[in-house]
Amino acid sequence: MTAAAHTAALALGDDALVLSHRLGEWAGHAPVLEEEVALANIALDLLGQARVLLSMAGDEDELAYLREERAFRNLQLVEQPNGDFAHTLARQLYFSTYQHLLYGQLATGDSVFAPLAGKAVHETAYHRDHAEQWTRRLGDGTEESHRRMQRAATALWQFTGEMFQPVEGVPADWQQLERSWQQSVTEVLTSATLEVPEGPRTGAWKAGAGRQGLHTESFGRMLAEMQHLHRSHPGARW
Amino acid sequence: MVTDTRLEAELRALAGSVPDPELPVLTLADLGVLREVHLTGPGSVEVELTPTYTGCPAVETMSADIERLLHAHGIREVTVRSVLSPPWSTDDISAEGRRKLREFGIAPPRTTRAAGPVAVPLGPTRTGAAGAAHAGAGAGANSAGTDPARTDVGTGLPRSADGSSFPANGSPFPADESLRCPHCDSPRSELLSRFSSTACKALRRCLDCREPFDHFKEL
Structure with a gap:
């Protein structure tokens, strides 16, 4: 595997791993049982993708449990804390739209990622559908749910520009990806009676350098929890 | 070798008869996840499985069950590989599987x-x-x-x-x-x-x- 493909596998694999862990944090806390199950199932899909991608880059367990924060290459978006249900859904909307479109492109190519993308694109279609339907339900729901969904969509907007920085080794048409993403997200937010956020996504005030290993404060705490067992009990097995 | 082909078919039927760990009414053959069974040498077999979902946790149990069954039928060395492409689809579930x-x-x-x-x-x-x-x-x-x-x-x-x-x-x-x-x-x-x-x-x-x-x- 080339160095570029290695970097790329880490970037895509870390996105899936980190978001999987965040979604797993909802277990026991989701607003209704059905959502508890749905979020756990989405997390499981993402974990499966992470295992395939990280195994392409090395030993999956070592990469997941023994790397330091600065060695992770995931987007800052996926490491953002769950917040309320609306925050989790806004994060899902932004990320699953991106991942579905990206895998759609990779699935039709001939890169090392094509087999995984060809499979995962069907799974992420369900994740995207789940997020879009909830965004509409909450945005076009009660005054309270509308207010919260708007707050969440706006709060996470600054992390979305990073998704379209080209990743070396990922043969995607990034401009096309960004156009499709913006069009889709705009359509969903608008149909949910929500304002498309206007804050900066690029430029001096943008957030996001996760692909370069710079992460937000809460990521360290998440990793501490995720890695604690493996580090405390090396080689432990179920 | 002709005999190998016949043995492969027998082993394939055996591996295909393993029940799905999560939906035990279905066999792996019904589910359509068993891709290939190859003899790689005397007493040595390679099996290709494809997961339903990328993160399907049942794959490890399926592999272990196939290994156990083939060992019991005299195959000393069983290697089960997971393949992703072409991706599994629910269209791969047999008519019999749908009925079950x-x-x-x-x-x-x-x-x-x-x-x-x-x-x-x-x-x-x-x-x-x-x-x-x-x-x-x-x-x-x-x-x-x-x-x-x-x-x-x-x-x-x-x-x-x-x-x-x-x-x-x-x-x-x-x-x-x-x-x-x-x-x-x-x-x-x-x-x-x-x-x-x-x-x-x-x-x-x-x-x-x-x-x-x-x-x-x-x-």
Whole structure:
């Protein structure tokens, strides 16, 4: 595997791993049982993708449990804390739209990622559908749910520009990806009676350098929890 | 070698007879996840399995079960490899498998290569009252089988996996193949959750007999 493909596998694999862990944090806390199950199932899909991608880059367990924060290459978006249900859904909307479109492109190519993308694109279609339907339900729901969904969509907007920085080794048409993403997200937010956020996504005030290993404060705490067992009990097995 | 081919076929049948760990009414052959069985030497076999979902946790149990069964039949060395491409689809479930699923109380997936998620309208919203009249208190109503309900809220169109819309009149599924309650055969049911006891199923409720049931969703 080339160095570029290695970097790329880490970037895509870390996105899936980190978001999987965040979604797993909802277990026991989701607003209704059905959502508890749905979020756990989405997390499981993402974990499966992470295992395939990280195994392409090395030993999956070592990469997941023994790397330091600065060695992770995931987007800052996926490491953002769950917040309320609306925050989790806004994060899902932004990320699953991106991942579905990206895998759609990779699935039709001939890169090392094509087999995984060809499979995962069907799974992420369900994740995207789940997020879009909830965004509409909450945005076009009660005054309270509308207010919260708007707050969440706006709060996470600054992390979305990073998704379209080209990743070396990922043969995607990034401009096309960004156009499709913006069009889709705009359509969903608008149909949910929500304002498309206007804050900066690029430029001096943008957030996001996760692909370069710079992460937000809460990521360290998440990793501490995720890695604690493996580090405390090396080689432990179920 | 001719004898090898025959032995391979026997071993393939054996491996295919292993029950799925999560849906024991189905064998791996019914589920369509067994791809290849090769003899790689005397007493040495390589098996190719494909996961239903990328994160399907049952794959490890399937591998162990295949290894155990083939060992018991005198194969000393069994290697089970997981392959992703071409991706597994619910279309790979055999007709026999579909029948067993229905008998077990799970609505089988409809057959199609094109289908992605089937978007359904949600319950009442502030601006969109359409379709709300028969919406339950749950996640929404979908009188599956009557195609108008299988549409995207925003565009009014069903949408395929690549995000494009299906034709205006277009259900992604053949017209004669509707989703039916496995208990009373009613075509009227509502979606309770897109994800059920496992990622591969959705949870629905029959609008006639009121029984909840799992639907093996199309992938």
